[in-house]
Amino acid sequence: MNTPQSNASHSTASSAPLWRLMVATGNVVQAVRAGRSMTAELEAVSAELRPGVQALSFQVMRQLGRAIALRALLAKKAPPPAADALLCTALALVWDEHAAPYPVHTLVNQVVEAAQQQRQTRPQSGFINACLRRFMRERAELVARTETDPHAQWNHPHWWVERLQLERPEQWQTLLSVAQKPAPMTLRVHQGHHTVAAYQLQLEVLGISSKKVGLSGLQLDKAVPVQQLPGFAQGHVSVQDAAAQLAAPLLLAGLDTEKSLKILDACAAPGGKTGHLLEYCPQARVVALDVDAARCQRIHQNLQRLGVQADVRAADAGQVSTWWDGEAFDAILLDAPCTASGIVRRHPDVRWLRRPTDSAQLAKIQAQLLHALWPLLAFGGRLLYCTCSVFKAEGDDVVQTFVRRNTDALLQASPGHLIPGQIPRGLPVGDNALGEHDGFYYALLEKRRH
CATH class of the missing domain: 1.10.940.10 (NusB-like)
Structure with missing residues (x-):
């Protein structure tokens, strides 16, 4: 920078x-x-x-x-x-x-x-x-x-360093060092337009070097303005971190994407994951919520560029009675509000804005959203809970408490906390194939009958 x-x-x-x-x-x-x-x-x-x-x-x-x-x-x-x-x-x-x-x-x-x-x-x-x-x-x-x-x-603030030392005794130094470096520019290729290899060749012709990451990602050796990306305006490619690109395949794996699935993207802005869900499942009926009307405009803009449609609503996902029509969802993506401690290299001010008590306060909101949205999921359906945080209070702690209290929730094989520099587990891609990804958390829950 x-x-x-x-x-x-x-x-x-x-x-x-x-x-x-x-x-x-x-x-x-x-x-x-x-x-x-x-x-x-x-x-x-x-x-x-x-x-x-x-x-x-x-x-x-x-x-x-x-x-x-x-x-x-x-x-x-x-x-x-x-x-x-x-x-x-x-x-x-x-x-x-x-x-x-x-x-x-x-x-x-x-x-x-x-x-x-x-x-x-x-x-x-x-x-x-x-x-x-x-x-x-x-x-x-x-x-x-x-x-x-x-x-x-x-x-970083003293409390941040001390928390990582306690929670991540083997990775805390890596996490803090990574946060000091600019994040790479990673693309998600819309494979309805190009294969990843074909788009990579287009970039090479323009002198833009990249390496394949994840299922449909390319990490650029050097960031470029999006206007220089072939087909960007036509939705052939999107800018999205490799860890964030896992949301759609994790949620939809095992579901029949040829059907008109009803999917909820509960905290959707700016719309990157919403668009990815529709790339995976074009027939899906997607409801995309965000509490901020201005941010909903960002969702509309991103979906328009991709040439896909969703039912975008400015609403609080936790206030179910104000927006839900009573029809159960086949899949729910809950990208919950969090401290953003996993994306501090992209937003370096976050470390100075957060307070020691923020994780606990946000964990309450995350738990409330899980509790509110779980009844909306059909039996056999799946809910993917995720945060862009590396703090355990906003990941495993929330999910394990929820599973203990909801016997119809089955925790599927999931990546859990994705820590930069650590080989991930439970991914729909090969081990360590995400490149220089952000810190993230994923837990996939399936709703079963008692």
């Missing part, structure tokens, strides 16, 4: 001065530290600045723990939020000069300029300048002093 090295004009390809990028990036960092989503903040940035600000913001989020630790050494008392965000932004970008997106002296000068250009940070511009100049002089010593701080070393 690094932006290219800047020349002496300190300008991006759009000719925006670097200090303006720094102002906007500092604002994003301040917003995240106040509990707001980076995605929403970036959407509010002007189109001219957004690519550069996004690249810088992603890098800062991945190094924010180190930056906060360094700032604490430079100034025991934090400056006002806007100045602190700008100072931490600078430290996150310059502490490792080999990974700096611009020459370090350029970044320091432009951050100070950014502080002087803003009314809310102008009074602290001298303080920011002094801190950064001191850091430049004492870099080696200051960085060394932060090496024993897990917050700085792993760039």
Whole structure:
């Protein structure tokens, strides 16, 4: 996600001065530290600045723990939020000069300029300048002093590191290291249009290298704009992580996909899994729900591009009486709300937004959704419960409790927690064939008669 090295004009390809990028990036960092989503903040940035600000913001989020630790050494008392965000932004970008997106002296000068250009940070511009100049002089010593701080070393909150150490004693370091790297771009090929091999050849002709992952996926060696993908606008291919691509085949395996199955996608936005279900089972009658009407528009857009249709409704899946017509479903996909701890490399702000109590609170919501939707499933039908979390409270703990309380629920062979770097089990694909996948959880439940 690094932006290219800047020349002496300190300008991006759009000719925006670097200090303006720094102002906007500092604002994003301040917003995240106040509990707001980076995605929403970036959407509010002007189109001219957004690519550069996004690249810088992603890098800062991945190094924010180190930056906060360094700032604490430079100034025991934090400056006002806007100045602190700008100072931490600078430290996150310059502490490792080999990974700096611009020459370090350029970044320091432009951050100070950014502080002087803003009314809310102008009074602290001298303080920011002094801190950064001191850091430049004492870099080696200051960085060394932060090496024993897990917050700085792993760039995750202390509680997050400790939870992974407890729950994943053999994988915690891998999980934290993977979260520091940009996620690969993985495609799902619509095999109604092309075989995976045929589409891979189309990419090769364009100079786009890839490797096969999963049943119908291609992981690109280097990300490209979707407009460069052959047939993207016509729905020949979609962007979807390899772990997420397992939902449709796991849910529909063993069911007669030639029939007009009635399927519920309970938390469907933005519609990637909904579309995949319809690619697998074109005759299916799919009801796709999302509680947010605006996000339902995303579902419509994705389905329209794929050339498939579903009954998309803005509704709370847990409030069954407000949307269900009384006809049982043959299959239910419950991609439940979660901490998103498994996709933190794609959303590096998540680690700074979550709180230690979030998993337990979300687990209650997950259990409530399972309890509400289970009666809607026909006997012999299947429910696939999944989350994009690596925390056990949002995976095995929820499912095992549900199975104990519902004797008509049979837990089928399922992958369970998919941990990056760990060979998966119970997949409809060969072992370790998912490439560099996200962290995920899957449990397949079949409804049987007592």
